[in-house]
Amino acid sequence: VAHLTEHIDDWMEMLKRYDHLFGDISAMASMARFPYLKQVLDHDLARERITLGSDFPIPVSPWLFLHRLGWSEMQRLNDIDNPIQRNLETFRALGVDEPILNRGAQLLRI
Numbered sequence: 001v002a003h004l005t006e007h008i009d010d011w012m013e014m015l016k017r018y019d020h021l022f023g024d025i026s027a028m029a030s031m032a033r034f035p036y037l038k039q040v041l042d043h044d045l046a047r048e049r050i051t052l053g054s055d056f057p058i059p060v061s062p063w064l065f066l067h068r069l070g071w072s073e074m075q076r077l078n079d080i081d082n083p084i085q086r087n088l089e090t091f092r093a094l095g096v097d098e099p100i101l102n103r104g105a106q107l108l109r110i
Helices: 008-017 034-041 044-048 062-069 071-078 083-093 098-108
Strands: none
Touching: 008 034, 008 044, 034 044, 034 062, 062 071, 062 083, 071 083, 083 098
């Protein structure tokens, strides 16, 4: 049986040493990694070094965040038909702001 080892703490330590190290939070809306999203969003340096890419077609489930978003917000997000838009709106509802959402384009210079 394979064992998934997460290295979130190692990555957060590496941010202090490497000025050009960034991370993508798109996988943090998956069943396996959703608990890490709050940890990253609550960490000042990590917030400066994250961007939202895409794990499409892996779906984002607002249900994972019911305890943070509340029932009505979770329902609103779940009712969005377009999975890419649902992904974006779910991350926005979780506190991912525009600088994080735009950082990928800046890093790729597009």
